[in-house]
Amino acid sequence: MSARDRLLGIDLxxxxxxxxxxxxxxxxLSRAKTATPFSKGPDALLxxxxxxxxxxxxxxxxxxERLAAVGMGSPGPLDPERGVILRTPNIAVEKLPVGPWLARxxxxxxxxxxxxxxxxxxxxxxxxxxxxxxxxxxxxxTGVGGCVLWDGRVVHGVNRNAGEIGHMxxxxxxxxxxxxxxxxxxxxxxxxxxxxxxxxxRRGGKSQxxxxxxxxxxxxxxxxxQAFAAxxxxxxxxxxxSARYVGIAVASLFDALAPELFVLGGGVCAALGRxxxxxxxxxxxxxxxxxxxxxxxxxxxxxxxxxGLLGAALAARDGKPSGAAGRKRAARGRxxx
Amino acid sequence: MSARDRLLGIDLxxxxxxxxxxxxxxxxLSRAKTATPFSKGPDALLxxxxxxxxxxxxxxxxxxERLAAVGMGSPGPLDPERGVILRTPNIAVEKLPVGPWLARxxxxxxxxxxxxxxxxxxxxxxxxxxxxxxxxxxxxxTGVGGCVLWDGRVVHGVNRNAGEIGHMxxxxxxxxxxxxxxxxxxxxxxxxxxxxxxxxxRRGGKSQxxxxxxxxxxxxxxxxxQAFAAxxxxxxxxxxxSARYVGIAVASLFDALAPELFVLGGGVCAALGRxxxxxxxxxxxxxxxxxxxxxxxxxxxxxxxxxGLLGAALAARDGKPSGAAGRKRAARGRxxx
Numbered sequence: 236m237s238a239r240d241r242l243l244g245i246d247l248x249x250x251x252x253x254x255x256x257x258x259x260x261x262x263x264l265s266r267a268k269t270a271t272p273f274s275k276g277p278d279a280l281l282x283x284x285x286x287x288x289x290x291x292x293x294x295x296x297x298x299x300e301r302l303a304a305v306g307m308g309s310p311g312p313l314d315p316e317r318g319v320i321l322r323t324p325n326i327a328v329e330k331l332p333v334g335p336w337l338a339r340x341x342x343x344x345x346x347x348x349x350x351x352x353x354x355x356x357x358x359x360x361x362x363x364x365x366x367x368x369x370x371x372x373x374x375x376x377t378g379v380g381g382c383v384l385w386d387g388r389v390v391h392g393v394n395r396n397a398g399e400i401g402h403m404x405x406x407x408x409x410x411x412x413x414x415x416x417x418x419x420x421x422x423x424x425x426x427x428x429x430x431x432x433x434x435x436x437r438r439g440g441k442s443q444x445x446x447x448x449x450x451x452x453x454x455x456x457x458x459x460x461q462a463f464a465a466x467x468x469x470x471x472x473x474x475x476x477s478a479r480y481v482g483i484a485v486a487s488l489f490d491a492l493a494p495e496l497f498v499l500g501g502g503v504c505a506a507l508g509r510x511x512x513x514x515x516x517x518x519x520x521x522x523x524x525x526x527x528x529x530x531x532x533x534x535x536x537x538x539x540x541x542x543g544l545l546g547a548a549l550a551a552r553d554g555k556p557s558g559a560a561g562r563k564r565a566a567r568g569r570x571x572x
Numbered sequence: 573m574s575a576r577d578r579l580l581g582i583d584l585x586x587x588x589x590x591x592x593x594x595x596x597x598x599x600x601l602s603r604a605k606t607a608t609p610f611s612k613g614p615d616a617l618l619x620x621x622x623x624x625x626x627x628x629x630x631x632x633x634x635x636x637e638r639l640a641a642v643g644m645g646s647p648g649p650l651d652p653e654r655g656v657i658l659r660t661p662n663i664a665v666e667k668l669p670v671g672p673w674l675a676r677x678x679x680x681x682x683x684x685x686x687x688x689x690x691x692x693x694x695x696x697x698x699x700x701x702x703x704x705x706x707x708x709x710x711x712x713x714t715g716v717g718g719c720v721l722w723d724g725r726v727v728h729g730v731n732r733n734a735g736e737i738g739h740m741x742x743x744x745x746x747x748x749x750x751x752x753x754x755x756x757x758x759x760x761x762x763x764x765x766x767x768x769x770x771x772x773x774r775r776g777g778k779s780q781x782x783x784x785x786x787x788x789x790x791x792x793x794x795x796x797x798q799a800f801a802a803x804x805x806x807x808x809x810x811x812x813x814s815a816r817y818v819g820i821a822v823a824s825l826f827d828a829l830a831p832e833l834f835v836l837g838g839g840v841c842a843a844l845g846r847x848x849x850x851x852x853x854x855x856x857x858x859x860x861x862x863x864x865x866x867x868x869x870x871x872x873x874x875x876x877x878x879x880g881l882l883g884a885a886l887a888a889r890d891g892k893p894s895g896a897a898g899r900k901r902a903a904r905g906r907x908x909x
Contacts, residue, residue, distance in 0.1 A: 392830020493729020
């Protein structure tokens with residue numbers, strides 16, 4: 236019997252599943268990718284996860300018997316102790332015990348945590364936040380996710396789902412209980428950017444993204460970056476608006492916690508890069524209250540698409556993001572509630 | 573030479589200075605109180621602090637030679653390491669090295685920290701948050717102050733002034749850089765409540781607080797409580813509005829950090845008590861995102877006016893809220909920058 240000397244990281248997103256075999260030292264040996272069957276229910280999702288994991292193992296020439304642990308990042312809310320996806324806005328599953336299921340399928344303990352938690356954990360070990368102990372991550376994509384890393388550990392909090400920075404209310408006058416309006420996500424996500432361009436077009440404005448933001452279209456971050464670079468007016472306005480809101484959220488969190496570093500990631504940040512960073516920085520510096528003795532530091536994710544799967548693999552190695560109970564349960568394949 | 577077996581706690585507020593002699597076990601032996609000479613400059617302020625401290629010592633029959641340490645809470649921003657008040661909106665001083673000055677005056681090391689930090693630290697040791705390790709305090713008075721206590725320690729952050737929850741932006745559409753409009757403090761403080769009643773009166777509404785909220789008046793929390801209890805319509809509206817905003821801030825901080833407990837204190841909370849707590853709870857529960865695995869817990873301060881001076885004395889005993897460097901510097905009476 237060979238040693239269990241390999242990790243598997245899985246990053247479940249609303250549009251794609253990424254999986255990779257990773258060494259305990261953090262070297263990625265393979266990468267597999269599948270489209271997420273987001274509307275096809277739990278069985279299709281589990282099958283796609285297993286297939287992507289298998290492909291990553293095959294590519295790396297690694298058998299299941301060598302897997303020491305599996306880490307998986309997923310949109311939430313989750314029950315990380317029991318490895319259960321409670322619900323998720325973009326994938327049609329509910330109370331899905333994906334951790335125990337994958338543990339049986341792959342014959343190794345599975346650690347489940349929020350996708351952005353995994354990505355920020357990865358950035359803290361091998362990316363933009365290396366060496367930093369107090370870090371807040373904001374991931375701007377289709378939605379807005381977040382993670383608070385305090386003294387090197389992911390903060391889960393009493394609800395086991397802390398870090399939901401996208402749900403912070405920034406427009407209390409428009410906000411209503413249980414509705415997304417007025418939250419950071421509502422104002423700053425790619426979905427919000429598309430909505431603002433669409434509104435501009437409806438009011439008679441012109442935009443090269445008219446098709447992509449229409450009811451049947453889909454706005455890819457790369458198109459967004461192109462239109463922004465071309466100076467498309469509605470796009471520039473919508474992106475500046477998003478960055479202002481992200482900067483205000485950063486300033487508010489700086490006022491409350493003053494962490495060493497904020498890390499920005501996700502599709503929008505990856506596509507717009509330093510331009511977006513500069514806009515966010517400007518807004519954050521303008522709104523932060525006390526900066527005499529320490530300023531707001533913001534950096535872009537360095538690991539890009541690898542952040543989630545690498546962070547997940549290393550989190551599984553370290554057993555940090557979720558409790559030991561969850562790992563044991565997962566290892567035994569006990570189903571979630 | 574007798575043992576240095578007594579602590580002194582000082583709570584500098586915008587309207588009053590409180591001081592008390594405290595045993596290392598946390599028993600308050602005396603309480604002195606003076607009006608804050610908030611508009612008379614640094615010399616008058618220092619003289620008033622020294623006089624209040626002297627009175628507390630005299631009342632307790634304790635000589636300066638018995639003082640082991642002094643803790644002082646003050647509105648900020650501060651440089652806690654150097655014992656310097658950097659600036660404060662309600663008291664006319666700037667870059668005032670109050671810590672080193674008091675250390676020379678009282679012959680004991682002085683620990684300076686934010687007033688709400690001190691109060692929440694007190695609540696965590698002897699009040700509403702006893703036994704809790706992850707606590708966020710919101711103090712609603714003339715302004716709105718805050719404190720994040722994480723793993724039992726006050727979070728100071730890289731700017732040394734974390735916990736400024738009152739400056740979180742809740743109405744980004746109205747907020748402008750460097751202006752208070754749109755912040756939690758702007759929407760929820762006693763000043764905000766008075767402003768809303770005043771606006772209502774100007775629009776032709778009636779309120780029994782008409783005089784107190786007029787340009788020359790001053791709204792005391794006790795008057796506010798009376799008018800609220802009497803069902804004064806404009807007062808009820810303004811208080812409900814304040815509580816809604818406090819609840820939204822609590823929900824946002826719960827989404828980000830999910831601490832074990834939120835503690836509400838300050839003049840408004842003390843005067844309105846459980847009624848205010850109930851309104852804040854309702855709003856927080858409505859706006860919090862993930863509560864399946866752990867709900868928002870909110871409690872009222874239990875120490876009332878004692879929280880600040882008791883917390884300051886115990887913080888000086890524990891040397892926790894600020895770094896050791898500051899205590900040494902203060903002990904030597906070295907002036908701040």
